[in-house]
Amino acid sequence: MEANSVIHKPKRQKLNEKQGIEGQSKCFGNLPDVVLRHILSFLPIKDAVRTSVLSKRWEFLWTSNPNLNFGEAVPGMRRMLMYFVERVLYLRGSSDIKEFLLDFDVECDASLVKSWITAAVRRNVQTLSLCLWDLRRHFSLPPCVFSCKTLRSFFLDMPSILKIPSRICFSNLEILSITGVTFLDGNTTQQLFSGLPALEVLYLENCRWGCRKVLSISAPKLHSLTIIEAHMQDPSDCQFKILGATLKCFLYTGEFFNEYCFYDSFSLERADFDVVCCGKWASNERARQVAYRMFKVLLSIPNVKDLRLYGIGYEVLAYAPELLPKMPIFNNLWYLKLGTLNLECAALLKILQNSPCLETLKFFEIDPISNCEKVDLILDPATSCFLSHLTRIKFCRYDGKDFNAVKILLKKAIALDEIVISFEKSVEKNLEMQENLLKQLIKLPKGSENCEITLK
Template structure:
């Protein structure tokens, strides 16, 4: 017999609920049941269910999991997934549900989905997210959803006409997000948006208001509102045909939406102003971002004027804003209705103004600057190339008061080295006599173009600068070269 055969190999230590790895420490299975259930709550529901095969003790621990996410991440055939949902809900105990997420292609199984939602509400659900696809026509949520006292967050994303019950009472709902929903009934829709007494955050994403002409959103505790309008695409031509020859743009198509919210602090809008928005008593607004998209080049003049009119309506409601960001065509659309510019509100509290496409030659932009007497920082994500640099001495006439007293920082992004951009920088440096700093950031593909950077440096040396204390910073791909006004004779490149 070989010697090796006489050597007994140590038995592998069995890991179970009774013994730890070294025989002294308690193993994972001996943790208190409350703690085990808490740990399982962080697992995806499919993985939590799999733990039932570990031992008798683990068999039903998952049944009290408070987080049930049945979404796209669950791999498998559709019917198997639906059966899995029903089995989980059937075997689950009666403990409360914290978060319930459904993300399914409904097809012909709307009644099953409704029963699942009802089961979640009966378990005092707090966060309910319903994402439904492949749905046409009308869809009714269980009535119990609209009277659920434990619900704090509700997300509805469904391309359908939503039927709303007449009785609505969201006593604890703080976050509401609605996407792709079409509202068709005046009374119930108004009931929904008038019964949000404790709502703090509201998202209206690509919703359609059907035949509704007037809507009031009343939420006394609302502090954040986000609205994105559906992209109409080719429907712009039909939309233009529906506009009358009347100069009163209020009679055009769309819904007039009035927002009552004395505590709103943040507002974000993106779309083409197919509807009209007005703020009432929005004295607390601090931050606003308006992103005016344009899906078609076939806009008629009446449509452009309509957008300008509705844009100005929104700006009037933002008179107390401190941080204003205008993206894409937001400032440009106002030029289509120059007669409206004298009615531009005074932004007495505005400290920060950001523009994605800044056209220094724009009368609308100049009017906004003139009506922002306390502006401290002005940022151009990119300066528009339509600047007429042969007439730069006329552009800031009359001079915006903030250029003389409060405007301390100007930032120009995506600098490309064009003459039009350089002229814009020149006019800004010349007229902003209170300026402390100007930051110019080159486009990424110009970061290594040292010839262009040196050319800009030499041009800046000869520019008349209104502020004697102005510091110019050129950002060159992870590097910063700081040029002080008194140091222009030295080259830092």
Template sequence: MDGSSKSIGDLPDMILQHILSLLPTEVAVGTSVLSKRWQYLWTSIPNLVFTEGLPAKRMLFLSFVERVLLLHDFSNVEKFSLTCDVLYDASRINAWISAAIRHNVQKIDICLDKFEEPFVLPHCLFTCDSLKMLRVEMCHILKVPSSICFSSLRCLVLKGVIFSDEYSTEQLFSGCPILETLWIARCIWENLKAVSIFVPNLQKLAIEEFNYDDEDLSDVNGCEVNIFGMSLKSFHYSGDLLNEYCLCNSPSLVTAHIDVIPSCENTRIGAYRVKQLLIGLSSVNDLSISRGAIELLNEVEEFFTVLPVYRNLTYLQLTTVPMCFDFKALLNILQKSPCLETLIFHQGIKVSPSCVEDDDGILDPVPSCFLSHLKRIEVYNFKGNEEQLYVIKILLKKATMKENEDDYNTFSETDLDNWWEVKKTLFLRKIKDKFA
């Protein structure tokens, strides 16, 4: 700033080390050959990211990681990331993780593959009081010690791990007293029958699971996972219902996204698991739900009729593929959402061919929100075909919409080709491919 600096090498060590921390670790270490000034600057970088390359260069990779950890000074490490195959080097890899922990690491991201011997993460990892974020990705049994205390952990991501038993799994989650974000992706619960997750401070929970092997899961009971989250505000589920998830006592829940892609031939089991998910969402304000979930639920009437009243629900989005408007399960949800203000058909709308001739059974009785609170309906991928226009006709006949010409496009009788006598004004916003 005073005009005396002529090169990057004239900057203070602290700034140079910050610049090096933004570079790939290999590049940062490579700057040691530039000059004596740069020889040891990299030994204080806070971010250590190691990614194994070609198998033929494995020994070079192992030597490089050990050299960096050995020569790193006593300063703290903010992030330690390791992506590699384990093979027969389990003890070596655990030594690297332990070294990062000794440097008061705050973020650990490990992605491990190809296990040729028993593997157990180091015990010191589960009692690290400096750790704020932990991500573990490995298709291997997750064995945990009897004593777990993540006193500072706020974000936990588990991807592909195999839970070994009920007790250790419950111990893992209960050992995270201030955890705020939990993401469980493609993990395997088959060794467990029922497990309870108590995380009092949890605010965001995401669960993802898919049957990538295309196996017939119709006879698989799965695991019953009960989630107790008094502070939970956001819940996201995506998968094909390999297990049963129940949200218990989550009064703070605001947003939920349910994306179900059915793969189980036993639709009753699938419908039951959808019901269990939706029962736990009674306090939600903003709900996004896929057609797959509605379609499964629609198969078993005794399940969708026992759903709770969604008194706080003001925003409902229907996703993935065009929603069949005459699904009784969908109409049941609408009837149990008295304060709904916004209804979005994100991938379009349709009805069964048998309904086009007679609409007496649709929206009967008319949901109370259609007569009081409903302000907006959005239909995407609108093509203007016979089925879609038929649904619009029903909505025009039975929905009382709050007018706001500044925010919505008004479609008159002429715009709809005189299909019916327009009795009310329906505002449709962001319609794609209108009447294409």
């Protein structure tokens, strides 16, 4: 009996495996076409096409895949990609397209690329993502793009002049992202940025605004605005008026080539500024211009709750010290995040003094303090947030070299409940060094008896 069971057990196991596979295959094959098409919609279009070899039934199921992602062609395979795009669009007939993504070097095939985009628009595309490069001749998008009523998300990365038709109807567009584009026609550009009734998210990166001096951004549902203008050659000088009645978040990176001012920004909750200086500015006049523009945008967002200043976001104000007495009062600011903490910077001290309800202060690096007594005197009497609201300080990437700033903060922040310190990588791996630092931190005098020091 034992020998018999040993002989037959492997056979019975193989039979069960075979039955399981057949059962699963049969079950999968019994699914309705609409379910199989839904499953295929999660596959990249190239993989979906490969399923056509499975059986006669699967041969054309992929053609109704609503998501078409045509990525950058492998070197030497450009013509094959073009043929593939043409075949996919032809075989799918008139069925709707949900997402159409095209990353393509246009070269001399502008008319063909336009026909693909037009085909997507005519099939009620909802998400259109175009990354077009190597534009050897003048290229303009098909006018139908700007009157597509089904379009909800539009991503355009195109180092070229954007020709905007006189008729624009983005009635359902919720997300708009534009990168590398040059706007020349001032009237149509203004029409574009004031004719977006459903827009919620706007992203502008390294765009040029031609000779236009003033541009208004007005979208009644806009809640997130990101503007990046870094490493630009021949940047424009434009004044942006942002009507932000519903705006919640504003993120900026750059050198303030343009000027920004908010109107009706009562709903703004978060503002990020990463002010960069690519090399030394040509003159103090340029530095003062950046300082004035930084100050002007801060002046227009006094109700912000979450403020993040990176790069030289506040230090640049030192180039225009006459502005500091006019710094706004940030009555709603409860969270302040800094790239670098410089307690000797008058602009930062002014921001702290004008933020009476600040609860959390976070920073990544500390500038060494050269004159502790001077800083101590400046903060005496301590700012109102240090006396009543500042309960948490988070210090990231601490290298353990400078205790002065930490010492001053512990002494002045008498409402402090916790200071959280995480170390940079060189200290993270040295447990003995961490223990010594903790011992030194514990010995520092504290203005708050309830303050706990947490190391991460």
